[in-house]
Amino acid sequence: MLLHWHRRDLRATDNVALARAADECAVLPVFVFDDDVLAHASPPRVAFMLDALAELRRWYRERGGDLRLARGDPADVLVEAAEARDADGIYWNRDYSGLAQRRDERVAGALDAAGLTHERFHDALLHEPGSVTTNDGDPYSVYSYFARKWRDREKEAPYDAPDGDALADVRGDPLPSLADLGFDEPEAEVESAGMDVARERLDAFCDGPIYEYAERRDYPADGCTSRLSAHLKWGTIGIRATYAATEDAMDRAGSDAAREAVEAFRGQLAWREFYAHVLYFDPDVVTRNYRDYENEIDWRDDEGERRAWKDGRTGYPVVDAGMRQLREEGYVHNRVRMIVASFLTKDLLADWREGYDWFRERLVDHDTANDNGGWQWAASTGTDAQPYFRIFNPWTQGERYDPDAEYVREYVPELAGATPDEIHSWHELDPDERESVAPDYPAPIVDHGERRERALATFERARGGNG
Ligand SMILES: Cc1cc2nc3c(=O)[nH]c(=O)nc-3n(C[C@H](O)[C@H](O)[C@H](O)COP(=O)(O)OP(=O)(O)OC[C@H]3O[C@@H](n4cnc5c(N)ncnc54)[C@H](O)[C@@H]3O)c2cc1C
Structure with missing residues (x-):
């Protein structure tokens, strides 16, 4: 018998390590609540994870197997679980963050010491780190070059789920609650997890919205992205x-525009892989600027401004809508993530790590590589980042990507009765007009024009100029 250690692969279908183990012998699936990992977790993510685990356990039970659950240091509990069932060893899929890599080495060492076999598989990415490199064999730091090679590489087909008769006949363990794991209920309404929901979402997306992806993905009110994150x-x-x-969607596409839209969506999957590779080869980017400036960036530490940003009370409607979507749903549309991140790091000049920490706390889809990549992109400190002098104007961004202010009015009820013009020119209204349109909504806390100049000067000083 082999154990399959589930981690960030809470599914039975298209799971490389699970399929490989099931090809060889009976498989006993295990999930470990690792306190070191939980220390970096947050209520919305743990809620999603528990929901996914409940569905996975149901899937195994319906086929005569079950999911073993354990809590503790995986280096100890996996050895115990394997020895208790007289298993030969453990298979699992790789995770690419520095923390995960260190943990996996430790677990591998413990299994070696116990005389248990173990094998790790590439599963989370189409192309694993090290397989898409420059001609000199170095990891790419420019997305477009990476993406070109990534697209040309052949992609593996999905793996089948194991048959019921490959599952070890065991009784599983009760699933802990959020409180058992030491977490409060999330403030956000966390979306449903599980393989069925994911598959339905993918199919629904590929049945229609994918064909509009290139044109409409930047419009937060349209909901035409996959929501698969x-x-x-x-x-x-x-x-x-x-x-x-x-x-399949590409085969069904009826026009060049439709094919380009499918390709545009794949481009986002390539961003996901690009950032995973960046993190794998440079795990310190989690806390360090990827790109060095000559001098330190003079980040400002204004608690009041940061609080207004977190609370969605900056007086910048599109920024506030995004921050409230985050609070309510544990999700933010990509264009709006870019806007709120630019606002924090450029208009407020707050260190990107402040924003990253808040997103890590609040996002259901928080992923170290993507979140870090997104923040460092916005802060102009990342690989292939937004140049420091190209600073988003939140007013024109809002007007362009939410022209009818539908998104803003959905998340900022104080502005529900305001017209799109009033919302997009909120900063230009005088205090009496603001008072009559939306008395409970704040005036802009800063002047974008002034803050833009301050950010430019700050980044120029960081580059070694006089600013
Ligand atoms: C500041 C900031 C923080 C971010 N934090 C995260 C995060 O923690 N987790 C996360 O998954 N994405 C993050 N992103 C990327 C992106 O915003 C989300 O992946 C996307 O909004 C998720 O919605 P979707 O599934 O509908 O995306 P779709 O547009 O349907 O894209 C499909 C998939 O591609 C991947 N993807 C899309 N855009 C990106 C991108 N720019 N970088 C890397 N992968 C991408 C995601 O896995 C996504 O589910 C962040 C972006 C920014 C600017």
Whole structure:
């Protein structure tokens, strides 16, 4: 018998290590609540994870197996679980963060010491770190070059789920609650997890919205993105299955525009892989600027401004809508993530790590590589980042991508009665006009024009100029 250690692969279908183990012998699936990992977790993510685990356990039970659950240091509990069932060893899928890599080395050492076999598989990405490199064999730091090679590489087909008769006949353990794991209920309404939800979402997306993706993905009110991020993060859908669905969509595409839209969506999957590779080769980017400036960036530490940003009370409607979507749903649309991140790091000049920490706390789909990549992109400190002098104007961004202010009015009820013009020119209204349009909504806390100049001067000083 082999154990399959589930981690960020909470699914039975298209799971490489699970399929490989089931090819060889009976498999006993195990999940470990690791206190070191939980120390970095937050209520919305743990809620999603528990929901996904409940569905995975149901899946195994319906087929005569079960999911063993354990709590503690995986280096100890996995050895115990394997020895208790007289298993030969353990298979699992790789995770690419520095923390995960260190943990996996420790677990491998403990298994070696106990005389248990172990094997690790690439599963979370279509192309593992080290497989898409420059001609000199170095990791790419420019996305477009990476993406070109990534697209040309052949993609693996999805793996089948194990048959019921490959599952070890065991009784599983009760699933802990959030409180058992030491977490409060999340403030956000966390979306449903699980393989079925993920598959339905992927199919629904590939049946229609994918064909508008290139045109409409930047418009937060349209809802034409896949909303698969939490599923890809927790592995309730496999990446090969996701890609295969885009191949079917490509076959059905009836025009060049439709084919380009499918390609545009794949481009986002490539960003996900690009950032995973960046993190794998440079695990310190989690806390350090990827890109060095000559001098330190003079980040400001204004508690009041940061609080207004977190609370969605900056007086910048699109920024506030995004921050409230985050609070309410544990999710923010990508264009709006870029806007709120730019506002924090440029208009408020707050260190990107402040924003990253808040997103890590609040996002259901928080993924170290993507979140870090997104923040460092916005802060102009990342690989292939937004140049420091290209600073988003939140007023024109809001007007361009939410022209009818539908998104803003959905998340900022104080502005529900305001017209799109009033919302997009909120900063230009005088105090009496603001008072009559939306008395409970704040005036802008800062002047974008002034803050833009301050950010430019700050980054120029960081580059070694006089600013
Ligand atoms: C500041 C900031 C923080 C971010 N934090 C995260 C995060 O913690 N987790 C996360 O998954 N994404 C993050 N992103 C990327 C992106 O915003 C989300 O992946 C996307 O909004 C999720 O919605 P979706 O599934 O509908 O995306 P879709 O547009 O449907 O994209 C499909 C998938 O591609 C991947 N993807 C899309 N855009 C990106 C991107 N820019 N970088 C890397 N992968 C991408 C995601 O896995 C996504 O689910 C962040 C972006 C920014 C600017």
